[in-house]
Every structure is written in structure tokens, then in C-alpha cells.
Amino acid sequence: MKIIKGQKVIYKFKNEMDYIERVKPKERFVVETNDCFFQQIKSEDMTLKELDFDCLNPATGPIYVEGAEVGDLLKVKIIDIEVEDKGVAMTIPGEGLLGDQVTKNKVKIIPIEDNYAIFNGIKIPIEPMIGVIGVAPAKEDGEWPTATPWKHGGNMDTTEIKIGSTLYFPVNQEGALLALGDCHALMGDGEICITGLEIPGKVTLEVDVIKGKYTKWPLLETEREIMVLASGDNLDQATYEAASQMVSHIKDALDFDFEDAYMLASLVMDLKISQLVDPKITVRAAVPKEVLATEKLLEGIK
Amino acid sequence: MKIIKGQKVIYKFKNEMDYIERVKPKERFVVETNDCFFQQIKSEDMTLKELDFDCLNPATGPIYVEGAEVGDLLKVKIIDIEVEDKGVAMTIPGEGLLGDQVTKNKVKIIPIEDNYAIFNGIKIPIEPMIGVIGVAPAKEDGEWPTATPWKHGGNMDTTEIKIGSTLYFPVNQEGALLALGDCHALMGDGEICITGLEIPGKVTLEVDVIKGKYTKWPLLETEREIMVLASGDNLDQATYEAASQMVSHIKDALDFDFEDAYMLASLVMDLKISQLVDPKITVRAAVPKEVLATEKLLEGIK
Structure with a gap:
């Protein structure tokens, strides 16, 4: 290779x-x-x-x-x-979601043994x-x-x-x-x-x-789900973008009207936060492949 | 009973x-x-x-x-x-995350057979x-x-x-x-x-x-996780509240300084959207019980 x-x-x-x-x-x-x-x-x-x-x-x-x-x-x-x-984690005063509560820049070097990270003695896979x-x-x-x-x-x-x-x-x-x-x-x-x-x-x-x-935004497929990865200036923008593209895929792939696609998404689509600390926020809108197979979604893209 | x-x-x-x-x-x-x-x-x-x-x-x-x-x-x-x-789902023009794209009030009565909901012929557990x-x-x-x-x-x-x-x-x-x-x-x-x-x-x-x-906000325990359920006027407020209470639990239960609790949360805590359509938005901050057992969390509350 x-x-x-x-x-x-x-x-x-x-x-x-x-x-x-x-x-x-x-x-x-x-x-x-x-x-x-x-x-x-x-x-x-x-x-x-x-x-x-x-x-x-x-x-x-x-x-x-x-x-x-x-x-x-x-x-x-x-x-x-x-x-x-081994890897590194860090806090910086003012940074991240709870930045207002951070009082010091702390650097932590975290060892990894047999696929477990050891954090202050706690073993985490x-x-x-x-x-x-x-x-x-x-x-x-x-x-x-x-x-x-x-x-x-x-x-x-x-x-x-x-x-x-x-x-x-x-x-x-x-x-x-x-x-x-x-x-x-x-x-x-x-x-x-x-x-x-x-x-x-x-x-x-x-x-x-x-x-x-x-597609407008990248897609990600896991064992169980197919999802849209969208980013925006805030959580509201990112969730709107991710949900909007996925509802549009459902509509096109399953030949539904908008309202049915929207309702089905409300029943089966998980909006998940990816990260909220980068210059833009990322959210994913995930649907089980049992409901919308990846091939079906791709076929629906004209 | x-x-x-x-x-x-x-x-x-x-x-x-x-x-x-x-x-x-x-x-x-x-x-x-x-x-x-x-x-x-x-x-x-x-x-x-x-x-x-x-x-x-x-x-x-x-x-x-x-x-x-x-x-x-x-x-x-x-x-x-x-x-x-059987149950009901509904769209209303202007309502929900993609309300601006909804053109009609549509009501759907959805049958449930053998623990599967049937939505336009699609069977969903x-x-x-x-x-x-x-x-x-x-x-x-x-x-x-x-x-x-x-x-x-x-x-x-x-x-x-x-x-x-x-x-x-x-x-x-x-x-x-x-x-x-x-x-x-x-x-x-x-x-x-x-x-x-x-x-x-x-x-x-x-x-x-x-x-x-x-506790300030309710807790929820599942098979794998313990989580805080917090609500706010928008996603930002709800995520801040949920994360802040969980980091505080980690700090008190594991006797960490704030920075270590914050870093550990960044590595293992999932911020998950519960709903973003009610009068207040709900978010949950979830930590694996392997990292923070419920009993340990409760012991940490003074």
C-alpha cells in the first residue's frame, strides 16, 4: 500500500x-x-x-x-x-463552551495503553x-x-x-x-x-x-445511519442547514411531498451536535439506513 | 398494581x-x-x-x-x-425548524402493527x-x-x-x-x-x-449513560446549562479541579439535542456511567 x-x-x-x-x-x-x-x-x-x-x-x-x-x-x-x-488535551481561559469558568491554561499529556486512554487514573476505551x-x-x-x-x-x-x-x-x-x-x-x-x-x-x-x-454539504455513512454534515455561524444555522438537506433527500429519494418528508424526519431523524467550538459550528442530521438506504438517497439526487 | x-x-x-x-x-x-x-x-x-x-x-x-x-x-x-x-403526526405552516418551507397543515394518522409504525408503507420499529x-x-x-x-x-x-x-x-x-x-x-x-x-x-x-x-436540572439515567436535561430560550443557553451542570458533577464527584473536569467532559461527554420546537429548547449532556457512575455522581452532591 x-x-x-x-x-x-x-x-x-x-x-x-x-x-x-x-x-x-x-x-x-x-x-x-x-x-x-x-x-x-x-x-x-x-x-x-x-x-x-x-x-x-x-x-x-x-x-x-x-x-x-x-x-x-x-x-x-x-x-x-x-x-x-499518547495525546494532548488543553484548556485556555475564555475558550470553549464554558470559557468564562476557565481560570488557567492547563496542558495534559494523556497516555494510551492497550486502547485505553488513562485520564487521572480513569481508563477510557x-x-x-x-x-x-x-x-x-x-x-x-x-x-x-x-x-x-x-x-x-x-x-x-x-x-x-x-x-x-x-x-x-x-x-x-x-x-x-x-x-x-x-x-x-x-x-x-x-x-x-x-x-x-x-x-x-x-x-x-x-x-x-x-x-x-x-450535494451542498458532505454526507457521512455509518453502520446504522446516513447523515448530512452541515456547518454554520451558530447552532441554529447549522441545525437548519443539516435538517433542510436531509428532508430534501427524503423527499426526492422516497418521492414524498415536503410535508410527509418533514413529518418522517421528525419521527426518525436525529439532529446531533458535532462540535460547537470551531470558527463555524457543525451539526449532523442522521436517518437510519433502514428508512433511507444510502443507494436510495444517491439515486434521488438529480 | x-x-x-x-x-x-x-x-x-x-x-x-x-x-x-x-x-x-x-x-x-x-x-x-x-x-x-x-x-x-x-x-x-x-x-x-x-x-x-x-x-x-x-x-x-x-x-x-x-x-x-x-x-x-x-x-x-x-x-x-x-x-x-395508532398515533398522529402533523405539519403546520410556519411551525417547527423548517416552518418557512411548510405550505399546508397536514394531519397523518399512523397505524402501529406488531411494534412497527407504518408510514407511507415504510415499517419503522x-x-x-x-x-x-x-x-x-x-x-x-x-x-x-x-x-x-x-x-x-x-x-x-x-x-x-x-x-x-x-x-x-x-x-x-x-x-x-x-x-x-x-x-x-x-x-x-x-x-x-x-x-x-x-x-x-x-x-x-x-x-x-x-x-x-x-439538583438544578433533572437527571436521566439510561443503560449506558447518566445525563443532565437542561432547557433554555435557545440552543446556546440549553447547551451551556446542561454542560455546566455536568462538568460541575464531574468536578465534585471525582474531586477534580475545574480544568480537569472540563477537559474530561470534552473527551467523553456527548451534548445531544432533545427538542428544538417547544417554548424552550432542551439539550442533554451525557457521560458514560463507566466514567461517572450514578452513585458516584449522587455522592458528590453536597
Whole structure:
């Protein structure tokens, strides 16, 4: 398998970028990812002043996927996420959901043993996930720092972007130009203190191209559900966007009127908070595949 | 077992209410509940004009629990929820998360067969839950319509208030004065169109009293998690409240400083949307019991 090393990274998703590697549809390959601090934090005594803020959220790539053209969907299956044996979490006064209650910048280096994170003696099973993953944004959509989630993906910080899940990104540039980084060994929905368990990783992916289908926001498929990942300036905007796209998929795929699609969504669709601490907030709208199979949803896209 | 009939209902939770029945700690009893429309909807042709809006969200009760005193917690275990063989869902122009896209008032009567709801031919396994459940609010907190969720409970519309779950309410009046109604056979997190699958039910409960413990917001325990249920004027307020109380529980129960409690919550606590369509929005902050056992959390309350 091809191994794409973690030295060549981007800090902005742009419509035009020079790719560092090419892969083929159905190819499996490994991507080495850096933690969100580019491994700058070596000790719990490190202070914010010592941190180079120009090196936050590096994403390895871009990776050119052969056959991907504007107006297609890029399918990215997550085969495996291997993480290192320790990671970092941090509080910063004023930052995160309860920032007003934080009195000090505290850095914690958290060891991982036999797939358990050890936090002050408490053993917690890890659930590795990818924080930043995305493709070239549409030209009219401008440039996006890797720290921000948007229609092209980016820092969606979604716990269900994990082993076994599949992402579907709208392709806005030839080759799609995939890049990723910022794995977490562990994170709760919300990521309230602004970090998960930040950690370098080795991610095994398999990509494919779905011709002639396009969505406004990325889709994510897990074992049980298919979901829309939408971001906005606040929770209200993000929930509206995610719900609106999913209700529209239900309407088109099942050939319902709007009201029936809306009612069915009210009965079976879970609106879940992904994160509420990045420059934009991310929410997912998830429907059981028993009710709306992924193939059916994709067929409904005209 | 005592059966408390559904004819005697309240439409407001108040600090002082006349109870209709008394139960003892550890007693199991059945409560018959009405749907949120008090069974007014008999046909899909029914229009909003025909609906008596003074009879929405009836809650059966209040029920006096012996031994419950101000400053205690009332423990309410949900043993069973039996629902009828059909329920109702509805759209109303302008109402719900995507209200701006709704063009007509549509009423749907949805049959339930062998524990599956049948929606336009799609079979969906039901997951019965209680929409409205609460106790007398604190005197200084005023009166609350049963349609609104707040510190005393009420219309929390939370999918995990289901068979096997346990609620913990702050007791603000002698006897706690429990009341409940508004079961749903099915609902998604968010309840976006303003209804779930609204249905009358028979709820079997077991109550108990935990002396000398009190919380600002109700707690909910499921098989896997312990959570805070908080409500606010918008999603931001509700998430802040829920997260803040849970971080405080972690801090007190595990004897952490605020920063460690905040970081641990960021790694393991899921912020989940309960509903965003009632007069106040409800969010839950859930932590795995493996990390914070319910007994440990309760011990931490001084």
C-alpha cells in the first residue's frame, strides 16, 4: 500500500492546490496525519506563548483522485485509524463552551495503553476519529483555513468520522484534492473545551468516485445511519442547514411531498451536535439506513 | 398494581397543586396518559380550527409520593410504556425548524402493527417515550404550562425518557407531585416538525426518594449513560446549562479541579439535542456511567 507521509501539509483548503500524490478509484492507501498542534507540545509545562500559531491544524495532502471531476461525489471509506501511544488535551481561559469558568491554561499529556486512554487514573476505551478532512472548495466559495468546517468538509470534528464510516464529498476541482489531519483518540459530541484527545495518526483510506452526483454539504455513512454534515455561524444555522438537506433527500429519494418528508424526519431523524467550538459550528442530521438506504438517497439526487 | 386513570389532568405545573393519588417509595403503579391533543384528532381531514387549544399537553396527575420533601430527589424508574395501535403526526405552516418551507397543515394518522409504525408503507420499529413528565416547580420559579420544559421537568420531549430509563427530579413541594403525559411511539432527536408520533399510553413507573440531594436540572439515567436535561430560550443557553451542570458533577464527584473536569467532559461527554420546537429548547449532556457512575455522581452532591 502507498504511504503518504505527514510532512507535506496544507493550512488552507483552496480551489486550486498542487497535489502531492495521486491515487486511483478503489485504491487503498495510508495517510500519516499530524496532531492539531503539529506535535509542538512536548511537556505539560509548555505555555501558549511558546506555541507557533501558524502551524495549527495541518492537513496532509492534497491527494489527487483519478477520475474525479467537478459535479461528482468523492467517496472516502475509513478502513483504519491507528493512533500513537499518547495525546494532548488543553484548556485556555475564555475558550470553549464554558470559557468564562476557565481560570488557567492547563496542558495534559494523556497516555494510551492497550486502547485505553488513562485520564487521572480513569481508563477510557479510545474511539479514534478524524477531525479535519476535506476537498477543494468550489471556486466561488473562496479559501478556507483547515481550522474551519464548511461545504468542502474541513474541521468538522465529528465523532462518527471513524473506522468503518464512509464520507461523500462534493467534487469542486479535478482530482477532488483530498487532505486530512487532526485525529482524536477520544472526543465527546460538542468538544466543549476546544480540544479532543489530540494525537498523530496513520489513516487507511479507500476512495471511489460517484459520477454525476453532487450535494451542498458532505454526507457521512455509518453502520446504522446516513447523515448530512452541515456547518454554520451558530447552532441554529447549522441545525437548519443539516435538517433542510436531509428532508430534501427524503423527499426526492422516497418521492414524498415536503410535508410527509418533514413529518418522517421528525419521527426518525436525529439532529446531533458535532462540535460547537470551531470558527463555524457543525451539526449532523442522521436517518437510519433502514428508512433511507444510502443507494436510495444517491439515486434521488438529480 | 394501582392504575391511575387519564381523566384527571393538569395543564400547568405549579408549586401548590391538589394531588389525585398517593403512592409509596418503591411502589410500582400504572399511569394512563393522553396524547398531546387529548385524543381530539379522529381523522386526517380535521383542521386546526376544529381543535380546542385549551386541551393541549394534558398531564395525568399530580401524584403524591410519600416521604418526598423539599430538597430531596425523586427517582422515577420507567418500567414499561404501552402505546395504542395508532398515533398522529402533523405539519403546520410556519411551525417547527423548517416552518418557512411548510405550505399546508397536514394531519397523518399512523397505524402501529406488531411494534412497527407504518408510514407511507415504510415499517419503522417503534421506540416509545414520554414527552411530558415533571414535578411541582420551586415556589420562586412560578407556574409552567405543561407544554414548556424547565427545571421541574415538563415537556422535555427527550427520546431517552423510555423503557428502562430512570429520571431524578428536584423535589420542591411535599410529595413531589408528579404528573405525566404526551407519549410518542417514535420521535427523532430535535422533533423538527413539532410532533412526534403522538399517542395515548399506559406507563408503568416505580418511584423512590433520595434524601437530602438536590439538583438544578433533572437527571436521566439510561443503560449506558447518566445525563443532565437542561432547557433554555435557545440552543446556546440549553447547551451551556446542561454542560455546566455536568462538568460541575464531574468536578465534585471525582474531586477534580475545574480544568480537569472540563477537559474530561470534552473527551467523553456527548451534548445531544432533545427538542428544538417547544417554548424552550432542551439539550442533554451525557457521560458514560463507566466514567461517572450514578452513585458516584449522587455522592458528590453536597
